[in-house]
Amino acid sequence: MPYLSGEETVKELRRALCNPNVHSDPLRHRNAVLRVIRAMSQGVDVSALFSEMVKACATVDIVQKKLIYIFLCSYAAVNPELSLLVINTLRKDCQDPNPMVRSLALRNMTNLRLSSLVEYVEQPLIAGLRDRAACVRRVAVLGWAKLHDLQPDSEIDAAVVNELYSLLRDPDPVVMVNCLRALEGILKEEGGVVINKPITHHLLNRLKECDIWGQCEVLKFLQRYQPQSEDELFDILSLLDASLVSPHPPVMAATVGLFLSLCGSLPAVGLSALRRAQGPLLAACGSGSREMRFTALCHIQLLLRSLPGLLGAHYKRFFCGYAEPAFIKQRKMKVLVELVNDDNVAMLLDEMKGYCTDVNPDTAQAAISAIGHIGRSYSDRSLEILVGLLGLKQDHITSAVVQTMRDLLWVCPQCSSTVCLALEECEDTMQDAQGRQALLWMLGVYGERISSAPYKLEVFIDDVRNETSAGVKLELLTASMRLFLCRPAEMQDMLGRLLHHYIEEETDMCVRDQALLYYRLLHCGKEETEKVLQGRRSDPSLGVLIGPPAESISQWAHSFNTLAPLLQSTFKPDSKPQLSDALRCDPVETSGNCPDKQMDSSTHIQTSSSAAPLSLSVSPALSPEKFERLWLQPRAQHDEHAAEDDCLWIEESIQCPAVFQCSAQSLQASLQLVNVQTLAFTPAHARPWKVYLYTRMQLDSRGSTLILGELVHCEEEPVNEKERTRAPAAAPQEEKTVRVTLRQQPRDDETLKAFLSILTTVLHTHSSSNETLP
Amino acid sequence: MSASAVFVLDLKGKVLICRNYKGDVDMAEIDHFMSLLMQHEEEGLICPVMSHGSVHFMWIKHSNLYLVATTNKNSNASLVYSFLYKLVEVFTEYFKELEEESIQDNFVVVYELLDELMDFGFPQTTDSKILQEYITQEGTKLEVAKSKVPTTVTNAVSWRSEGIKYKKNEVFIDVIESINVLVNANGSVMSSDIVGSIKLKTMLSGMPELRLGLNDRVLFALTGRDKGKTVMMEDVKFHQCVRLSRFDSDRTISFIPPDGESELMSYRINTHVKPLIWIESVIEKFSHSRVEIMVKAKGQFKKQSVANNVEVRVPVPSDADSPKFKTSTGHAKYVPEKNLVVWTIKSFPGGKEFLMRAHFGLPSVENDELEGKPPITVKFEIPYFTVSGIQVRYMKIIEKSGYQALPWVRYITQSGDYQLRTNV
DSSP states (O other): OOOOOHHHHHHHHHHHHHOHHHHHOHHHHHHHHHHHHHHHHTTOOOGGGHHHHHHHTOOSOHHHHHHHHHHHHHHGGGOHHHHHHHHHHHHHHTTOSSHHHHHHHHHHHHHTOOGGGHHHHHHHHHHHHTOSSHHHHHHHHHHHHHHHHHOTTSOOOHHHHHHHHHGGGOSSHHHHHHHHHHHHHHTGGGTSSOOOHHHHHHHHHHGGGSOHHHHHHHHHHHTTOOOSSHHHHHHHHHHTHHHHTOSSHHHHHHHHHHHHHHGGGOHHHHHHHHHHTHHHHHHHHTOSSHHHHHHHHHHHHHHHHHOTTTTGGGGGGGOOOTTSOHHHHHHHHHHHHHHOOTTTHHHHHHHHHHHTTOSSHHHHHHHHHHHHHHHTTSHHHHHHHHHHHHTTOOHHHHHHHHHHHHHHHHHOGGGHHHHHHHHHHOOOOOSOHHHHHHHHHHHHHSGGGOTTHHHHHHHHHHTGGGOOOHHHHHHHHHHHHHHHHHOHHHHHHHHHHHHHHHHHHOOOHHHHHHHHHHHHHHHTOHHHHHHHHSOOOOOTTOOEEOOOOOOOGGGTGGGTTSSHHHHTTTSOGGGOTTHHHHHOOOTHHHHHTOOOHHHHHHHHHHHHHSSSOOOEEOOSOOOHHHHHHHHTSOOSOOSTTOBOSSOEEEEEEEEOTTGGGSOHHHHHHHHHHTTOEEEEEOOTTOSSEEEEEEEEEEETTTEEEEEEEEEEEOSSOOOGGGGGGSOGGGGGGGGGEEEEEEEEESOOHHHHHHHHHHHHHHHHHHHHHHHHOO | OOOOEEEEEETTOOEEEEEESSOOSOGGGGHHHHHHHHHHHHTTOOOSEEEETTEEEEEEEETTEEEEEEESSOOOHHHHHHHHHHHHHHHHHHHSSOSHHHHHHTHHHHHHHHHHHEETTEEOOOOHHHHHHHOOGGGGSOOSOOOOOOGGGTOSSTTOOSOOOOSSOEEEEEEEEEEEEEEOTTSOEEEEEEEEEEEEEEEOOSSOEEEEEEOBHHHHHHHTOOOSOOBOOEEEEEOTTBOHHHHHHHOOEEEOOOSEEEEEEEEEEOSOOOOSEEEEEEEEEETTTEEEEEEEEEEOSOTTOEEEEEEEEEEOOTTOEEEEEEESSSEEEEEGGGTEEEEEEEEEETTOEEEEEEEEEOOSSOOOSOOOOOOEEEEEEEETOOSSOOOEEEEEEEOTTOOOOEEEEEEEEEEEEEEEOOOO
């Protein structure tokens, strides 16, 4: 075929279609139509041929009909008037003795998506619902959904809705499932299709007849049903047992989703269902298709948020193959990090070590930071690997290792000696700005223990003109300042040069201002400078760091088996669109899953005393790092009820004799019952004894407020300004008092007081139960 | 489920064919797909789901095609992927090979299929056996509209038409097991499992009733028999023709088979298997001068069995040159484009041990590109043998007309994902 431009093609095609000789020869006619469609799929705009194609529609050749309908549906929107001409042919086809032709006509009639045609379509659709051929009924049922989609404002006749409900009993399973889909769309305003008891039982009985698409759909709709009794619930569950271990991952996932929603009030049953689905879940992770594997892994991550121990024994199934794509490897590593325990840590780290040299730098980086994560609980082994990796002298690996070490130091300051030793040896200069920043931070903070620190900084300072990243510049300034404070002799000259350069020559205002600030700070003397630069750090005595709390299943159950868990890899968790959903926690949750009766009632008393019902929730989770950042934000004044713009500090003393003698775990457990999460503890008998905790509290209409808290108990006299807050007569009880400092943001005095009373109750209950123990 | 539209793109991102099912996502959105993909590829973060504004693209790649589904809802991801794979499966059954050319040559059938497979974003008729009854490639040849309704669309036995006739009634059963092994550099088996499948080639007249007997452990435990070796199968998947209710109640596999070739069932066995071909390798790399490779392969299976077409693929550095080989059997070949040495042994009897030595030169200038540590992979096929020991005990064929039919059984074990890590 000679090359023709779009316009010429259209002309040429029109000529062919209009040629009476072509019309008389069916084979040539079809070929002409075929060429139009081919041009259409190649992206040529052939909409000008609409009227010719409408004429060609009157044919007995079913393939030609199909092709023309595809054409008409694609261009109907640009030719609404001409489309009216097709309706006649289509309506005639709806009467055709051949059910294939009838269903084809009906489907395309609804696919035209023209609201002007709705009145012509309704009658054939009603007839289609009563057609004797199942394939026509399938199309007709969905046709109503399309009609509603086209005109969402106009109501679909109640008689039709009733007919659709009755078609749920259609002998053809696809018609049945299509009815569910259509009703769901049509009745969206009223909350979707009604799933009552008879419908549920009917659907359950016919589940086996459906193909996997149908099964998934039915299982999804059943989530809406609330069994009336526990017996009925268990009947349903046992009926679905076969689907739970179905070898088709979508069916299995849909069943798990259904179990989770049915067992909302019986978490234990939900858990055992998940345990039972372990096998198929693992099988899905080893599925032949990488997309299915990815989906399965994402969902396993979701499950692990509530069931950290699940699948721990099968950790080897998550080892990466060499040829697997990076997105699967990285997901697997995230899962592996969750599965680590005392028994498998050696094996797991050994495996991870292999991934660190992956050809894909992102995968290597992910592996390194995974090792860092494991290092929070198994620091020695992990550090050994990390230090070993520095020896490879690969630029991107070194950078990732240095960053990981910095993050680890934040959380586990006790690792600092090993890290300092390793940094001493590390000679490389990194290309990557993030890595250099991390290195500089460590040199600044731990400079006094790294003998070569000034020389390392010197390399940076000598090369200061070539530095482009503002982050590195700022970090370099701060690090030089910090190091100057502890090693003035070696640093004085260098710091002078650096400040001079930044103040005189730097173009970046931020950096220049920072340099000026430091310069003036130095004028204020050493003490003042130290106060600014060496602010409060994480308390090295806080050894035990408890991982994120096991979330309740209801936190994520709604997003199970959807797209959302897959998308979380592409979005930062902060920008998650469903975050607002997660915040909406009903008050039931506070006390709902509270097995301890005593605790339960006490919370209730407290909540009833305040005007509005209180709802505490620990999600979205707060990371220890974030907590620390918020906690260390400076307080404006230290008065009892010092208030900044939007945050409130209060300090109280609670008398509870023995609370600090009990184990951290039991206190954590009882706080978790009222949805308060503890983040860090000092060891049981350390003095001062400290606990850090947080919770979120629902404010009726204004979103939620975050409360951070610190419990401190000192055996000695509390120091300086805190004394004022204590009651003067408290001396004899001194030893039995826990001082509570709370920080709330945004402020809301009432809820904070209410929270304080809840906390008091918990501590009292806890200490009294502790006292009774020997 | 709800996929709004489905696209088939070529490698450059040009739309070959598309179908708009719901009309709630602008069809022009697909233009962003390729740029998104490139962007993710550059960042090394390719992901099977990508988003542009409120539109999500879920995609798979098959030969030189991208199959993409778009949606703006929080749809069921696993179902969408299953559907895309179903598309591939159906197209492959129609065109043998699914690639750009076959889509372009058969665009009429592709349009027809897309029309039947999904309606308004919901999968409808996806069984290719049924589809083949009324959408045929011969349809492009001219004939007046087929007035015959395919009975199978509503029939109870949707996968088999009535009135099939053969002169000689036979059924061929292939039991194929592939073993997946991952061995650590220090020689310990990290993971191993067997994926088995039973394939049928049915050439039987009428509507025959078949019953397949296996040495299934659960069945033997049910009936109280305990002789000989039994097999514990997991994740058993059946062709839709198998009556699942009977299998669930008494583990009988009974069915009316589809005509021609089909996969009756697949299973997985998650036991510790001894790697059938054991590889020991010593790879010594002397920087700036040479690499020396010594590979020992040992057949760890019965002496009577023979592994055919064994291929041991040993990775070599990408800058290696001037290969020299010495093998005790078979021959070795250097495949520079894949950085591999492929050692081929036509027949490898059980219990035997063979050796290959390879020597490569390395350039004196160091290659600073980071290279991964690819594992050694092995391919092989052992006929007349199954690792799991699964056996077809009987195949009963009953048809109304009472003809005699012969079942033929063949066993094959082959390598699946068979990897042995090296320490270089």
